[in-house]
Protein backbone atom coordinates (compact mmCIF):
# COMPACT_ATOMS: atom_id res chain seq x y z
CA UNK A 1 0.00 0.00 0.00
CA UNK A 2 1.21 3.47 -0.85
CA UNK A 3 2.37 5.47 2.18
CA UNK A 4 -0.04 8.27 1.26
CA UNK A 5 -3.01 5.98 1.78
CA UNK A 6 -2.11 5.11 5.35
CA UNK A 7 -1.50 8.57 6.69
CA UNK A 8 -4.25 10.15 8.71
CA UNK A 9 -5.70 13.37 7.30
CA UNK A 10 -4.19 15.42 10.16
CA UNK A 11 -0.78 14.76 8.69
CA UNK A 12 -1.69 16.12 5.30
CA UNK A 13 0.37 19.09 4.26
CA UNK A 14 2.76 18.58 7.21
CA UNK A 15 6.31 17.53 6.56
CA UNK A 16 7.05 14.20 8.19
CA UNK A 17 10.37 12.38 8.26
CA UNK A 18 11.33 10.30 5.25
CA UNK A 19 10.86 6.55 5.34
CA UNK A 20 12.79 3.63 3.85
CA UNK A 21 10.18 2.85 1.19
CA UNK A 22 7.95 4.23 -1.52
CA UNK A 23 5.75 2.76 -4.21
CA UNK A 24 6.17 3.10 -7.95
CA UNK A 25 4.68 4.38 -10.17
CA UNK A 26 4.56 7.72 -8.36
CA UNK A 27 1.99 8.97 -10.90
CA UNK A 28 -0.05 5.98 -12.11
CA UNK A 29 -1.99 5.75 -15.38
CA UNK A 30 -1.23 7.44 -18.68
CA UNK A 31 1.45 9.98 -17.61
CA UNK A 32 4.41 9.50 -19.97
CA UNK A 33 7.57 11.48 -20.71
CA UNK A 34 7.93 13.10 -17.27
CA UNK A 35 10.07 16.19 -16.84
CA UNK A 36 10.80 17.77 -13.48
CA UNK A 37 12.20 21.02 -12.09
CA UNK A 38 12.77 22.29 -8.57
CA UNK A 39 12.04 25.81 -7.39
CA UNK A 40 12.85 26.49 -3.73
CA UNK A 41 11.64 23.38 -1.92
CA UNK A 42 8.91 22.60 -4.48
CA UNK A 43 9.15 20.23 -7.41
CA UNK A 44 7.03 20.66 -10.54
CA UNK A 45 6.49 17.85 -13.03
CA UNK A 46 4.84 17.76 -16.47
CA UNK A 47 3.88 14.86 -18.75
CA UNK A 48 2.82 14.48 -22.38
CA UNK A 49 -0.85 14.39 -23.37
CA UNK A 50 -1.14 13.58 -27.14
CA UNK A 51 -4.72 13.98 -28.44
CA UNK A 52 -6.29 14.91 -25.09
CA UNK A 53 -7.43 18.37 -23.97
CA UNK A 54 -6.42 20.21 -21.85
CA UNK A 55 -2.79 19.27 -22.50
CA UNK A 56 0.34 18.73 -20.42
CA UNK A 57 -0.84 18.01 -16.87
CA UNK A 58 1.32 19.76 -14.26
CA UNK A 59 1.93 18.37 -10.77
CA UNK A 60 3.57 19.79 -7.64
CA UNK A 61 5.38 17.93 -4.86
CA UNK A 62 7.72 18.52 -1.96
CA UNK A 63 9.08 14.97 -1.80
CA UNK A 64 9.03 13.60 -5.39
CA UNK A 65 6.83 10.72 -4.17
CA UNK A 66 3.49 12.46 -3.50
CA UNK A 67 2.27 14.55 -6.46
CA UNK A 68 -0.71 16.88 -6.55
CA UNK A 69 -2.04 17.92 -9.94
CA UNK A 70 -2.30 21.72 -9.99
CA UNK A 71 -3.69 22.07 -13.50
CA UNK A 72 -2.70 21.80 -17.14
CA UNK A 73 -0.11 23.94 -18.94
CA UNK A 74 -2.08 24.03 -22.21
CA UNK A 75 -5.63 24.82 -21.18
CA UNK A 76 -7.02 26.93 -24.01
CA UNK A 77 -7.40 26.37 -27.77
CA UNK A 78 -4.98 29.20 -28.64
CA UNK A 79 -2.23 27.07 -27.05
CA UNK A 80 -3.41 23.68 -28.21
CA UNK A 81 -4.83 22.91 -31.62
CA UNK A 82 -5.68 19.20 -31.73
CA UNK A 83 -7.41 19.18 -35.11
CA UNK A 84 -7.44 15.61 -36.46
CA UNK A 85 -5.06 14.45 -33.67
CA UNK A 86 -5.24 10.75 -32.80
CA UNK A 87 -3.45 8.63 -30.22
CA UNK A 88 -0.12 8.98 -32.05
CA UNK A 89 -0.61 12.74 -32.55
CA UNK A 90 -0.85 15.99 -30.63
CA UNK A 91 1.48 16.81 -27.75
CA UNK A 92 4.67 14.77 -27.39
CA UNK A 93 7.22 14.91 -24.57
CA UNK A 94 7.41 18.23 -22.68
CA UNK A 95 10.32 19.66 -20.69
CA UNK A 96 9.81 22.04 -17.78
CA UNK A 97 12.61 24.40 -16.70
CA UNK A 98 12.91 27.50 -14.48
CA UNK A 99 15.22 30.44 -15.06
CA UNK A 100 15.42 33.88 -13.51
CA UNK A 101 11.91 33.86 -12.01
CA UNK A 102 10.19 32.29 -15.01
CA UNK A 103 8.94 28.78 -15.80
CA UNK A 104 9.31 27.50 -19.36
CA UNK A 105 7.58 24.48 -20.90
CA UNK A 106 8.81 23.34 -24.30
CA UNK A 107 7.15 20.54 -26.27
CA UNK A 108 6.03 19.41 -29.73
CA UNK A 109 2.56 19.44 -31.25
CA UNK A 110 3.14 16.94 -34.06
CA UNK A 111 -0.28 17.67 -35.58
CA UNK A 112 0.31 21.44 -35.56
CA UNK A 113 3.50 23.44 -36.20
CA UNK A 114 6.04 21.34 -34.29
CA UNK A 115 8.16 22.60 -31.38
CA UNK A 116 7.02 25.51 -29.22
CA UNK A 117 7.56 27.21 -25.86
CA UNK A 118 5.11 28.67 -23.37
CA UNK A 119 6.14 30.46 -20.19
CA UNK A 120 4.79 31.89 -16.94
CA UNK A 121 6.00 33.44 -13.72
CA UNK A 122 3.28 31.54 -11.81
CA UNK A 123 1.91 28.16 -12.98
CA UNK A 124 -1.28 28.82 -10.98
CA UNK A 125 -2.01 31.90 -13.11
CA UNK A 126 -1.72 30.21 -16.51
CA UNK A 127 0.82 30.14 -19.29
CA UNK A 128 1.55 32.28 -22.34
CA UNK A 129 0.52 31.50 -25.90
CA UNK A 130 3.11 29.46 -27.85
CA UNK A 131 6.13 30.79 -29.68
CA UNK A 132 7.13 28.33 -32.40
CA UNK A 133 10.70 27.08 -32.86
CA UNK A 134 12.70 26.49 -36.02
CA UNK A 135 14.70 23.44 -34.93
CA UNK A 136 12.68 20.29 -35.64
CA UNK A 137 12.61 16.80 -34.19
CA UNK A 138 10.72 15.85 -31.04
CA UNK A 139 11.46 16.01 -27.30
CA UNK A 140 12.80 19.57 -27.14
CA UNK A 141 14.56 20.59 -23.93
CA UNK A 142 16.07 23.84 -22.66
CA UNK A 143 19.31 24.56 -20.81
CA UNK A 144 20.02 28.03 -19.37
CA UNK A 145 23.50 29.37 -18.58
CA UNK A 146 25.05 32.85 -18.35
CA UNK A 147 22.08 34.59 -19.96
CA UNK A 148 21.98 32.09 -22.83
CA UNK A 149 19.26 29.56 -23.59
CA UNK A 150 20.14 26.38 -25.46
CA UNK A 151 17.57 24.18 -27.19
CA UNK A 152 18.21 20.47 -27.77
CA UNK A 153 15.91 18.14 -29.74
CA UNK A 154 16.29 15.22 -32.14
CA UNK A 155 15.91 16.23 -35.79
CA UNK A 156 17.16 13.60 -38.28
CA UNK A 157 17.75 10.72 -35.82
CA UNK A 158 20.32 12.40 -33.54
CA UNK A 159 20.57 15.13 -30.94
CA UNK A 160 21.08 18.73 -32.13
CA UNK A 161 21.63 21.96 -30.23
CA UNK A 162 21.21 25.66 -30.96
CA UNK A 163 20.84 28.89 -29.02
CA UNK A 164 17.43 30.52 -28.93
CA UNK A 165 15.61 33.46 -27.42
CA UNK A 166 13.14 31.59 -25.20
CA UNK A 167 10.63 34.45 -25.14
CA UNK A 168 10.41 35.11 -28.89
CA UNK A 169 11.43 31.61 -29.98
CA UNK A 170 13.94 33.08 -32.43
CA UNK A 171 16.85 30.78 -33.28
CA UNK A 172 20.15 32.59 -32.68
CA UNK A 173 22.75 30.05 -33.85
CA UNK A 174 22.82 27.24 -36.38
CA UNK A 175 21.63 23.82 -35.29
CA UNK A 176 24.56 21.55 -34.63
CA UNK A 177 24.55 17.75 -34.20
CA UNK A 178 26.13 16.84 -30.85
CA UNK A 179 25.37 13.15 -30.31
CA UNK A 180 23.94 10.16 -32.13
CA UNK A 181 23.38 8.09 -28.98
CA UNK A 182 25.02 4.70 -28.59
CA UNK A 183 23.34 3.07 -31.59
CA UNK A 184 19.87 2.29 -30.21
CA UNK A 185 16.87 3.16 -32.36
CA UNK A 186 15.13 6.52 -31.82
CA UNK A 187 17.75 8.59 -29.96
CA UNK A 188 15.46 11.10 -28.20
CA UNK A 189 14.52 12.76 -24.90
CA UNK A 190 17.74 14.83 -24.60
CA UNK A 191 18.35 16.88 -21.45
CA UNK A 192 21.52 18.81 -20.52
CA UNK A 193 22.81 19.27 -16.94
CA UNK A 194 26.06 20.82 -15.69
CA UNK A 195 28.00 19.19 -12.85
CA UNK A 196 31.67 19.36 -11.76
CA UNK A 197 32.60 21.33 -14.88
CA UNK A 198 31.05 18.75 -17.27
CA UNK A 199 27.99 19.15 -19.48
CA UNK A 200 26.04 15.91 -19.24
CA UNK A 201 23.70 14.97 -22.09
CA UNK A 202 21.03 12.48 -21.03
CA UNK A 203 19.09 10.64 -23.77
CA UNK A 204 16.63 7.82 -24.35
CA UNK A 205 17.21 5.15 -26.97
CA UNK A 206 15.67 1.90 -28.12
CA UNK A 207 12.13 3.17 -28.72
CA UNK A 208 9.37 3.35 -26.16
CA UNK A 209 8.75 -0.42 -26.05
CA UNK A 210 10.68 -3.25 -24.37
CA UNK A 211 14.11 -2.07 -25.59
CA UNK A 212 13.77 1.39 -24.05
CA UNK A 213 16.89 2.65 -22.25
CA UNK A 214 18.53 5.77 -20.86
CA UNK A 215 22.07 6.66 -21.90
CA UNK A 216 24.39 9.56 -21.08
CA UNK A 217 27.43 11.33 -22.52
CA UNK A 218 29.51 14.27 -21.26
CA UNK A 219 31.74 17.06 -22.50
CA UNK A 220 33.68 20.03 -21.08
CA UNK A 221 32.10 22.12 -23.85
CA UNK A 222 28.33 22.38 -24.30
CA UNK A 223 28.76 22.06 -28.07
CA UNK A 224 30.76 18.82 -27.70
CA UNK A 225 32.43 16.58 -28.52
CA UNK A 226 30.49 14.36 -26.11
CA UNK A 227 32.02 11.17 -24.72
CA UNK A 228 29.57 8.35 -23.93
CA UNK A 229 29.51 6.75 -20.48
CA UNK A 230 31.34 3.39 -20.79
CA UNK A 231 28.64 1.93 -18.51
CA UNK A 232 25.68 2.90 -20.70
CA UNK A 233 22.76 2.36 -20.45
CA UNK A 234 22.26 3.80 -16.97
CA UNK A 235 18.63 2.65 -16.85
CA UNK A 236 16.92 -0.14 -18.81
CA UNK A 237 14.74 -3.17 -18.17
CA UNK A 238 15.91 -4.79 -21.41
CA UNK A 239 18.36 -6.90 -19.42
CA UNK A 240 18.44 -10.10 -17.43
CA UNK A 241 18.17 -8.29 -14.07
CA UNK A 242 14.70 -7.10 -15.10
CA UNK A 243 13.40 -9.90 -17.30
CA UNK A 244 10.75 -10.90 -14.74
CA UNK A 245 10.07 -7.38 -13.52
CA UNK A 246 6.39 -6.32 -13.84
CA UNK A 247 7.73 -2.92 -14.90
CA UNK A 248 9.00 -2.79 -18.49
CA UNK A 249 9.95 -0.13 -21.03
CA UNK A 250 11.86 2.11 -18.61
CA UNK A 251 13.22 5.15 -20.40
CA UNK A 252 12.73 8.83 -21.17
CA UNK A 253 14.19 10.19 -17.92
CA UNK A 254 14.91 13.59 -16.38
CA UNK A 255 17.33 14.15 -13.48
CA UNK A 256 16.79 16.44 -10.51
CA UNK A 257 18.77 17.40 -7.42
CA UNK A 258 16.77 17.80 -4.20
CA UNK A 259 17.51 20.55 -1.64
CA UNK A 260 19.34 17.96 0.54
CA UNK A 261 21.81 17.34 -2.32
CA UNK A 262 20.41 13.93 -3.30
CA UNK A 263 19.85 13.17 -6.99
CA UNK A 264 16.78 11.48 -8.45
CA UNK A 265 15.47 10.40 -11.84
CA UNK A 266 11.90 10.47 -13.05
CA UNK A 267 11.22 8.24 -16.04
CA UNK A 268 8.44 6.53 -17.91
CA UNK A 269 7.70 2.80 -17.89
CA UNK A 270 4.70 0.52 -18.21
CA UNK A 271 3.24 -2.30 -16.14
CA UNK A 272 2.40 -5.52 -17.93
CA UNK A 273 -0.80 -7.47 -17.33
CA UNK A 274 -2.27 -10.62 -18.89
CA UNK A 275 1.08 -11.64 -20.35
CA UNK A 276 2.97 -9.11 -22.42
CA UNK A 277 0.16 -6.54 -22.59
CA UNK A 278 -0.03 -3.09 -21.10
CA UNK A 279 -3.16 -0.99 -20.95
CA UNK A 280 -2.60 1.86 -18.52
CA UNK A 281 -0.26 3.72 -20.80
CA UNK A 282 3.23 4.75 -19.86
CA UNK A 283 3.36 5.96 -16.27
CA UNK A 284 5.73 8.13 -14.19
CA UNK A 285 8.31 6.35 -12.02
CA UNK A 286 10.91 7.62 -9.55
CA UNK A 287 14.42 6.27 -8.89
CA UNK A 288 17.29 7.42 -6.66
CA UNK A 289 20.51 8.36 -8.41
CA UNK A 290 24.02 8.21 -6.97
CA UNK A 291 26.13 10.89 -8.65
CA UNK A 292 29.57 11.26 -7.11
CA UNK A 293 31.98 14.07 -7.98
CA UNK A 294 33.37 13.71 -11.51
CA UNK A 295 31.64 10.33 -11.81
CA UNK A 296 28.81 9.11 -14.01
CA UNK A 297 25.32 8.97 -12.48
CA UNK A 298 24.17 5.52 -11.32
CA UNK A 299 20.41 4.87 -11.22
CA UNK A 300 19.22 2.81 -8.24
CA UNK A 301 22.39 0.74 -8.06
CA UNK A 302 21.98 -1.51 -11.12
CA UNK A 303 19.90 0.62 -13.50
CA UNK A 304 16.58 -1.08 -12.77
CA UNK A 305 13.60 -0.03 -10.67
CA UNK A 306 10.93 -1.83 -8.65
CA UNK A 307 7.27 -1.33 -7.74
CA UNK A 308 8.23 -1.30 -4.03
CA UNK A 309 11.40 0.72 -3.64
CA UNK A 310 13.61 -0.03 -0.64
CA UNK A 311 15.39 3.33 -0.46
CA UNK A 312 15.19 6.37 1.83
CA UNK A 313 12.79 9.09 0.70
CA UNK A 314 12.97 12.82 1.22
CA UNK A 315 10.90 14.11 4.18
CA UNK A 316 7.34 13.21 3.18
CA UNK A 317 4.62 15.70 2.43
CA UNK A 318 1.51 13.64 1.63
CA UNK A 319 -1.30 14.98 -0.51
CA UNK A 320 -4.98 14.17 0.01
CA UNK A 321 -5.96 11.00 -1.85
CA UNK A 322 -8.62 11.58 -4.51
CA UNK A 323 -12.18 10.96 -3.30
CA UNK A 324 -13.48 7.84 -5.08
CA UNK A 325 -16.94 9.27 -5.69
CA UNK A 326 -17.71 12.43 -7.61
CA UNK A 327 -21.27 13.61 -6.97
CA UNK A 328 -20.74 16.54 -9.31
CA UNK A 329 -21.65 18.91 -6.49
CA UNK A 330 -19.37 21.69 -7.69
CA UNK A 331 -19.72 23.68 -10.89
CA UNK A 332 -16.83 22.29 -12.91
CA UNK A 333 -15.02 19.05 -13.58
CA UNK A 334 -11.79 18.20 -11.72
CA UNK A 335 -8.38 18.07 -13.40
CA UNK A 336 -8.70 14.30 -13.79
CA UNK A 337 -11.31 14.71 -16.55
CA UNK A 338 -10.15 15.40 -20.12
CA UNK A 339 -11.63 15.47 -23.60
CA UNK A 340 -10.63 13.95 -26.93
CA UNK A 341 -9.25 16.66 -29.25
CA UNK A 342 -10.62 20.21 -28.89
CA UNK A 343 -13.96 19.80 -27.10
CA UNK A 344 -17.29 21.53 -27.67
CA UNK A 345 -17.28 22.74 -24.08
CA UNK A 346 -20.76 24.26 -24.35
CA UNK A 347 -22.14 20.69 -24.35
CA UNK A 348 -20.91 19.95 -20.82
CA UNK A 349 -22.26 21.39 -17.61
CA UNK A 350 -21.86 20.56 -13.93
CA UNK A 351 -24.83 21.91 -11.96
CA UNK A 352 -27.49 20.79 -9.46
CA UNK A 353 -25.41 17.80 -8.42
CA UNK A 354 -25.06 16.29 -11.87
CA UNK A 355 -22.90 16.27 -14.95
CA UNK A 356 -25.10 16.90 -17.98
CA UNK A 357 -23.69 16.14 -21.40
CA UNK A 358 -25.59 17.36 -24.44
CA UNK A 359 -25.46 14.85 -27.28
CA UNK A 360 -24.24 15.47 -30.81
CA UNK A 361 -24.34 13.10 -33.79
CA UNK A 362 -20.55 12.52 -33.37
CA UNK A 363 -20.05 8.85 -32.47
CA UNK A 364 -17.16 7.33 -30.51
CA UNK A 365 -15.67 5.86 -33.72
CA UNK A 366 -15.23 9.35 -35.24
CA UNK A 367 -11.56 10.15 -35.97
CA UNK A 368 -11.99 13.87 -36.67
CA UNK A 369 -14.46 15.60 -34.37
CA UNK A 370 -14.64 15.54 -30.58
CA UNK A 371 -17.55 13.38 -29.34
CA UNK A 372 -19.69 14.38 -26.36
CA UNK A 373 -17.47 12.42 -23.98
CA UNK A 374 -15.35 13.18 -20.92
CA UNK A 375 -12.61 10.76 -19.98
CA UNK A 376 -10.58 9.93 -16.90
CA UNK A 377 -7.52 7.72 -16.91
CA UNK A 378 -7.62 4.10 -15.84
CA UNK A 379 -4.88 4.35 -13.20
CA UNK A 380 -5.12 0.91 -11.62
CA UNK A 381 -5.17 -2.56 -13.12
CA UNK A 382 -7.87 -3.58 -10.63
CA UNK A 383 -10.70 -1.10 -10.21
CA UNK A 384 -14.46 -0.68 -10.10
CA UNK A 385 -16.09 2.23 -11.89
CA UNK A 386 -19.78 3.01 -11.51
CA UNK A 387 -21.92 5.76 -13.00
CA UNK A 388 -25.57 6.64 -12.76
CA UNK A 389 -27.19 7.79 -15.99
CA UNK A 390 -30.52 9.19 -17.05
CA UNK A 391 -31.20 10.02 -20.71
CA UNK A 392 -33.31 13.05 -21.54
CA UNK A 393 -35.07 13.99 -24.82
CA UNK A 394 -33.80 10.72 -26.22
CA UNK A 395 -35.14 9.05 -29.34
CA UNK A 396 -34.23 6.05 -31.46
CA UNK A 397 -30.46 5.78 -31.75
CA UNK A 398 -29.61 7.93 -28.71
CA UNK A 399 -26.83 6.41 -26.61
CA UNK A 400 -25.51 7.44 -23.23
CA UNK A 401 -23.24 5.56 -20.90
CA UNK A 402 -19.74 4.54 -19.99
CA UNK A 403 -16.91 3.33 -22.21
CA UNK A 404 -13.53 1.71 -21.62
CA UNK A 405 -11.66 3.69 -24.21
CA UNK A 406 -8.30 3.01 -25.85
CA UNK A 407 -8.98 4.88 -29.09
CA UNK A 408 -11.67 5.45 -31.73
CA UNK A 409 -11.43 1.89 -33.02
CA UNK A 410 -10.86 0.06 -29.72
CA UNK A 411 -13.45 0.59 -26.99
CA UNK A 412 -16.00 -1.35 -24.94
CA UNK A 413 -19.27 0.57 -24.52
CA UNK A 414 -21.93 -0.03 -21.87
CA UNK A 415 -24.85 2.27 -22.55
CA UNK A 416 -28.55 3.01 -22.34
CA UNK A 417 -30.38 3.49 -25.61
CA UNK A 418 -33.92 3.87 -26.88
CA UNK A 419 -35.18 1.38 -29.43
CA UNK A 420 -37.40 2.04 -32.45
CA UNK A 421 -40.49 0.92 -30.48
CA UNK A 422 -39.83 3.57 -27.85
CA UNK A 423 -38.63 1.29 -25.05
CA UNK A 424 -35.25 1.57 -23.39
CA UNK A 425 -32.53 -1.02 -23.11
CA UNK A 426 -29.00 -1.48 -21.84
CA UNK A 427 -26.47 -2.49 -24.47
CA UNK A 428 -22.93 -3.86 -24.17
CA UNK A 429 -21.01 -3.36 -27.41
CA UNK A 430 -17.39 -4.06 -28.36
CA UNK A 431 -15.56 -2.11 -31.06
CA UNK A 432 -12.31 -3.85 -31.93
CA UNK A 433 -10.64 -2.64 -35.09
CA UNK A 434 -12.90 -3.62 -38.01
CA UNK A 435 -15.13 -5.71 -35.76
CA UNK A 436 -18.18 -4.21 -34.05
CA UNK A 437 -20.13 -6.64 -31.89
CA UNK A 438 -23.23 -6.25 -29.74
CA UNK A 439 -22.65 -8.69 -26.89
CA UNK A 440 -25.94 -8.23 -25.04
CA UNK A 441 -29.12 -6.14 -24.86
CA UNK A 442 -31.18 -5.98 -21.68
CA UNK A 443 -34.67 -4.41 -21.62
CA UNK A 444 -35.14 -1.74 -18.95
CA UNK A 445 -38.42 -2.15 -17.05
CA UNK A 446 -40.91 0.64 -17.75
CA UNK A 447 -40.82 3.37 -15.12
CA UNK A 448 -37.10 3.01 -14.32
CA UNK A 449 -35.41 6.36 -14.73
CA UNK A 450 -31.80 6.16 -13.52
CA UNK A 451 -29.67 3.22 -14.51
CA UNK A 452 -26.38 2.38 -12.83
CA UNK A 453 -23.63 1.02 -15.04
CA UNK A 454 -20.56 -0.68 -13.59
CA UNK A 455 -17.24 -1.82 -15.06
CA UNK A 456 -14.71 -3.86 -13.05
CA UNK A 457 -11.16 -4.12 -14.32
CA UNK A 458 -8.67 -6.88 -13.48
CA UNK A 459 -5.42 -8.07 -15.12
CA UNK A 460 -7.09 -10.15 -17.82
CA UNK A 461 -10.71 -8.97 -18.00
CA UNK A 462 -13.27 -6.25 -17.78
CA UNK A 463 -16.57 -7.33 -16.26
CA UNK A 464 -19.76 -5.40 -16.97
CA UNK A 465 -22.78 -4.97 -14.65
CA UNK A 466 -25.96 -2.89 -14.39
CA UNK A 467 -28.51 -1.95 -11.77
CA UNK A 468 -32.09 -0.76 -12.20
CA UNK A 469 -32.67 -0.76 -8.42
CA UNK A 470 -30.87 2.47 -7.61
CA UNK A 471 -27.60 0.61 -7.07
CA UNK A 472 -28.97 -1.84 -4.48
CA UNK A 473 -28.20 -4.89 -6.62
CA UNK A 474 -26.00 -5.18 -9.65
CA UNK A 475 -26.64 -7.83 -12.31
CA UNK A 476 -23.75 -9.32 -14.23
CA UNK A 477 -23.80 -8.82 -18.00
CA UNK A 478 -20.60 -10.24 -19.51
CA UNK A 479 -16.79 -10.42 -19.36
CA UNK A 480 -14.38 -9.29 -22.05
CA UNK A 481 -10.57 -9.57 -22.35
CA UNK A 482 -8.36 -6.65 -21.46
CA UNK A 483 -5.69 -7.56 -24.04
CA UNK A 484 -7.65 -6.27 -27.04
CA UNK A 485 -7.48 -2.74 -25.61
CA UNK A 486 -3.76 -2.97 -24.82
CA UNK A 487 -1.22 -0.70 -26.44
CA UNK A 488 0.25 -3.78 -28.13
CA UNK A 489 -3.10 -4.39 -29.89
CA UNK A 490 -4.86 -1.03 -30.03
CA UNK A 491 -1.70 1.08 -30.59
CA UNK A 492 -1.06 4.68 -29.66
CA UNK A 493 1.15 6.51 -27.17
CA UNK A 494 -1.74 6.70 -24.73
CA UNK A 495 -3.45 4.31 -22.29
CA UNK A 496 -6.99 3.30 -21.41
CA UNK A 497 -9.58 5.74 -20.10
CA UNK A 498 -13.07 5.46 -18.67
CA UNK A 499 -15.40 7.75 -20.56
CA UNK A 500 -18.86 9.13 -19.89
CA UNK A 501 -20.53 9.89 -23.20
CA UNK A 502 -23.67 10.43 -25.18
CA UNK A 503 -24.51 10.59 -28.88
CA UNK A 504 -27.77 11.17 -30.70
CA UNK A 505 -28.48 11.31 -34.45
CA UNK A 506 -30.71 14.36 -33.99
CA UNK A 507 -28.47 16.08 -31.42
CA UNK A 508 -31.54 16.75 -29.20
CA UNK A 509 -30.83 14.35 -26.36
CA UNK A 510 -28.68 14.78 -23.31
CA UNK A 511 -27.35 12.45 -20.64
CA UNK A 512 -27.47 13.32 -16.95
CA UNK A 513 -24.86 11.60 -14.80
CA UNK A 514 -25.73 11.84 -11.13
CA UNK A 515 -22.42 10.48 -9.91
CA UNK A 516 -19.28 8.70 -11.05
CA UNK A 517 -17.25 6.52 -8.77
CA UNK A 518 -13.79 5.09 -9.43
CA UNK A 519 -12.46 2.72 -6.77
CA UNK A 520 -9.05 1.09 -7.00
CA UNK A 521 -9.26 -2.47 -5.69
Ligand code: 6LW
Pocket residue numbers: 032033048092093138139188189204207208251252268493
Ligand atom coordinates in the same frame (compact mmCIF):
# COMPACT_ATOMS: atom_id res chain seq x y z
C1 6LW B 1 8.30 10.77 -26.89
C2 6LW B 1 9.55 10.06 -26.90
C3 6LW B 1 9.07 8.80 -26.38
O1 6LW B 1 8.23 12.03 -27.45
O2 6LW B 1 7.96 8.51 -27.04
O3 6LW B 1 9.25 7.05 -24.95
C4 6LW B 1 7.53 9.72 -27.61
N1 6LW B 1 9.58 8.21 -25.39
O4 6LW B 1 10.58 10.55 -26.17
C5 6LW B 1 6.11 9.81 -27.34
O5 6LW B 1 5.90 9.72 -25.93
